[in-house]
Amino acid sequence: MPIAPDxxxxxxGPSSYDGxxxxxxxxxxxxxxxxxxxxxxLERSRGRxxxxxxxxxxxxxxxxxxxxxxxLIDPREPxxxxxxxxxxxxxxxxxxxxxxxxxxxxxxxxVSLPVTALYANxxxxxxxxxxxxxxxxxLPQLNRDRLIERLSGDRQFTYIARALTPRExxxxxxxxxxxxxxxxxxxxxxxxxxAAVHVLGNADVDGGGVSGLExxxxxxxxxxxNVALRTSIDIRVQLALRDAVMRAxxxxxxxxxxxxxxxVNTGEVIAMVSLPDYDSSDITAATADQRFNRVxxxxxxxxxxxxxxxxxxALEYGTGNLGSSYNASAPIRYGRFTISDYRGKNRVLSxxxxxxxxxxxxxxxxxxxxxxxxxxxxxxRMGMLQRQGIELTEAAVPIVPPASGWREINMLTxxxxxxxxxxxxxxxxGVSALVNGGTLRQPTLLAVPPGExxxxxxxISERNSELMRRLMRAVVTDGSGKGADVAGYFVGGKTGxxxxxxxxxxxxxxxxxxxxxxxxxxxAPRYAVYVMVDEPNPNARSHGFATAGWVAAPAxxxxxxxxxxxxxxxxEDPQSPQILQAVSLPGARPPVAPARPGTGTxxxxxxxxxxxxxxxxxxxxxxxxxxxxxxxxxxxxxxxTTEAAPSLLQSRAIEAIRVGLTSSAQAAEPSRAAPxxxxx
Numbered sequence: 001m002p003i004a005p006d007x008x009x010x011x012x013g014p015s016s017y018d019g020x021x022x023x024x025x026x027x028x029x030x031x032x033x034x035x036x037x038x039x040x041x042l043e044r045s046r047g048r049x050x051x052x053x054x055x056x057x058x059x060x061x062x063x064x065x066x067x068x069x070x071x072l073i074d075p076r077e078p079x080x081x082x083x084x085x086x087x088x089x090x091x092x093x094x095x096x097x098x099x100x101x102x103x104x105x106x107x108x109x110x111v112s113l114p115v116t117a118l119y120a121n122x123x124x125x126x127x128x129x130x131x132x133x134x135x136x137x138x139l140p141q142l143n144r145d146r147l148i149e150r151l152s153g154d155r156q157f158t159y160i161a162r163a164l165t166p167r168e169x170x171x172x173x174x175x176x177x178x179x180x181x182x183x184x185x186x187x188x189x190x191x192x193x194x195a196a197v198h199v200l201g202n203a204d205v206d207g208g209g210v211s212g213l214e215x216x217x218x219x220x221x222x223x224x225x226n227v228a229l230r231t232s233i234d235i236r237v238q239l240a241l242r243d244a245v246m247r248a249x250x251x252x253x254x255x256x257x258x259x260x261x262x263x264v265n266t267g268e269v270i271a272m273v274s275l276p277d278y279d280s281s282d283i284t285a286a287t288a289d290q291r292f293n294r295v296x297x298x299x300x301x302x303x304x305x306x307x308x309x310x311x312x313x314a315l316e317y318g319t320g321n322l323g324s325s326y327n328a329s330a331p332i333r334y335g336r337f338t339i340s341d342y343r344g345k346n347r348v349l350s351x352x353x354x355x356x357x358x359x360x361x362x363x364x365x366x367x368x369x370x371x372x373x374x375x376x377x378x379x380x381r382m383g384m385l386q387r388q389g390i391e392l393t394e395a396a397v398p399i400v401p402p403a404s405g406w407r408e409i410n411m412l413t414x415x416x417x418x419x420x421x422x423x424x425x426x427x428x429x430g431v432s433a434l435v436n437g438g439t440l441r442q443p444t445l446l447a448v449p450p451g452e453x454x455x456x457x458x459x460i461s462e463r464n465s466e467l468m469r470r471l472m473r474a475v476v477t478d479g480s481g482k483g484a485d486v487a488g489y490f491v492g493g494k495t496g497x498x499x500x501x502x503x504x505x506x507x508x509x510x511x512x513x514x515x516x517x518x519x520x521x522x523x524a525p526r527y528a529v530y531v532m533v534d535e536p537n538p539n540a541r542s543h544g545f546a547t548a549g550w551v552a553a554p555a556x557x558x559x560x561x562x563x564x565x566x567x568x569x570x571x572e573d574p575q576s577p578q579i580l581q582a583v584s585l586p587g588a589r590p591p592v593a594p595a596r597p598g599t600g601t602x603x604x605x606x607x608x609x610x611x612x613x614x615x616x617x618x619x620x621x622x623x624x625x626x627x628x629x630x631x632x633x634x635x636x637x638x639x640x641t642t643e644a645a646p647s648l649l650q651s652r653a654i655e656a657i658r659v660g661l662t663s664s665a666q667a668a669e670p671s672r673a674a675p676x677x678x679x680x
Contacts, residue, residue, distance in 0.1 A: 099221045104447045115163040117185045124179030138171040190280035198293040230447045232268035240562040241271040248555035252536035258294040260530040264432040267441035299421040303498030306417030313378040315464040319369030324351045326362040356479040360416040367415035389442040398422040428530040435525040438465040473583045483553035488571025493518020495548035516552035523582045531556040
């Protein structure tokens with residue numbers, strides 16, 4: 001089959017046609033020419049690639065040699081470069097000149113923070129009035145007239161403002177006034193506000209302590225500014241105590257109040273409240289009454305709370321025991337004065353009933369058993385005659401009769417808390433010793449390391465301490481302290497209402513102190529509580545009473561119910577037989593109905609058994625005897641872990657007997673179960 005000619009081939013003439021062999025030879029010659037061209041191009045490209053590779057090899061080799069020289073052979077150059085380059089920016093932290101103060105759990109109570117102060121060189125101020133006008137526009141808190149006075153004169157330095165905010169500093173700087181300068185300083189801040197203000201005190205603008213712990217530990221706070229001062233205060237307990245005392249003051253329209261919570265085993269003050277108080281950051285606005293610490297500076301007649309010490313002295317001296325009885329059926333007459341009981345039982349009272357019914361007559365008879373000299377010795381041993389050794393410079397000396405003037409009249413009134421004036425801290429410290437096994441420890445505001453035992457002085461035996469716990473528990477369950485009881489915590493204590501004395505020694509009408517002091521739990525005491533309201537007034541809820549059973553005892557119960565869980569105390573079963581046996585008085589029996597006239601024993605007709613409707617179960621009443629009966633054995637319960645003139649004191653003691661309980665001045669704490677009845 002003939003092959004069609006390729007249209008792209010040039011036409012050949014007749015002379016161009018040769019045979020088949022010659023045609024194939026020409027085709028081979030044509031195909032070999034492009035291959036030679038392609039190989040020539042590849043040869044040229046290979047040369048170029050080789051040249052480029054050699055160039056890059058030389059370049060990287062040079063870089064490698066330079067790095068080797070700079071890092072291994074001669075590395076000084078990088079160090080010189082690094083030295084010339086700017087280093088990292090370092091922020092200078094403020095180094096305080098005064099150590100912070102914290103509570104026992106590490107919560108911040110006081111801290112010094114950096115501030116900027118503005119001062120002026122009056123010699124460089126050309127027009128003080130004009131400069132003052134410009135400064136007042138940016139710092140409106142400044143007084144213009146006082147500012148003009150500071151900017152005038154030949155002085156070279158005067159402070160204008162001690163603590164400027166960054167915005168205020170910038171505003172003053174923008175004024176561009178010659179003669180105004182800034183300096184770095186620091187200011188003391190109290191993050192908790194009013195809480196614990198009387199404990200912490202204050203520091204002045206120069207960083208010096210002026211009151212409280214700030215003053216007492218001023219040298220330590222300056223010497224060790226990087227180590228915080230850990231206090232014994234628990235700010236949670238402090239706030240709860242302040243709230244309860246404040247509410248009691250408001251409910252009974254008092255003029256002030258105080259409260260203390262203390263660890264009975266270490267003497268640590270867990271909370272201390274004095275009201276009214278003030279804002280720690282503005283002490284200049286505080287009044288004298290707000291700065292007054294009622295806990296450590298206020299001295300008051302303690303009233304019936306002192307009967308606890310009378311009972312403890314009788315037990316310790318062996319002049320009284322639970323089987324002793326005292327004739328409270330007739331008043332005690334001393335000259336032309338009379339000591340009597342307000343709404344008294346008018347019968348023989350047992351040792352426990354002296355506290356339960358708060359009998360002044362029985363307390364005076366009890367004190368007669370050991371006499372004035374031994375009474376003073378016991379009060380001295382309990383720390384009631386000297387200043388408390390707490391870490392505060394604001395601590396008062398009790399007002400007590402001198403040793404030479406401690407006569408029988410003083411003994412009688414001091415037995416029921418009159419004729420002697422002590423601070424609330426004295427009372428709660430003494431009661432802590434009565435319930436902790438009998439060891440008196442000085443109160444402290446510094447935290448005691450866990451497991452450390454503080455030294456103390458034994459003031460009563462462990463056996464008598466246990467008896468006092470049982471007696472205090474009976475006052476709360478059967479006496480005027482019922483309002484302080486909290487289920488599961490077995491509170492014990494004593495109420496006390498005392499009339500206030502005036503500046504000239506006489507008693508002020510309708511001016512009283514209502515207080516409660518106690519501890520919990522009485523089966524294993526851990527904490528003591530003191531609550532006081534100054535000059536309470538009766539209200540409708542109290543049935544016209546303004547005594548401690550209505551005012552202070554319920555406030556103490558509120559404190560205990562709030563702080564006990566915070567302190568890690570779990571309520572026990574209120575009906576636990578073991579605990580009830582540990583806190584109850586031995587020899588108690590159910591109430592006995594009074595005999596009808598003309599029947600019963602002579603003792604019953606004399607009133608030695610409790611009335612059937614009385615608030616407390618009657619106790620065994622032995623017939624009065626000249627010699628005290630031996631104290632019944634009680635199973636031991638293990639514990640958990642400014643002087644006044646003598647004439648003034650004598651007049652106070654006489655006045656205490658004069659008013660006695662024969663007037664409304666000796667109003668007594670009522671039993672909360674029966675409002676119309678009251679016992680001191």
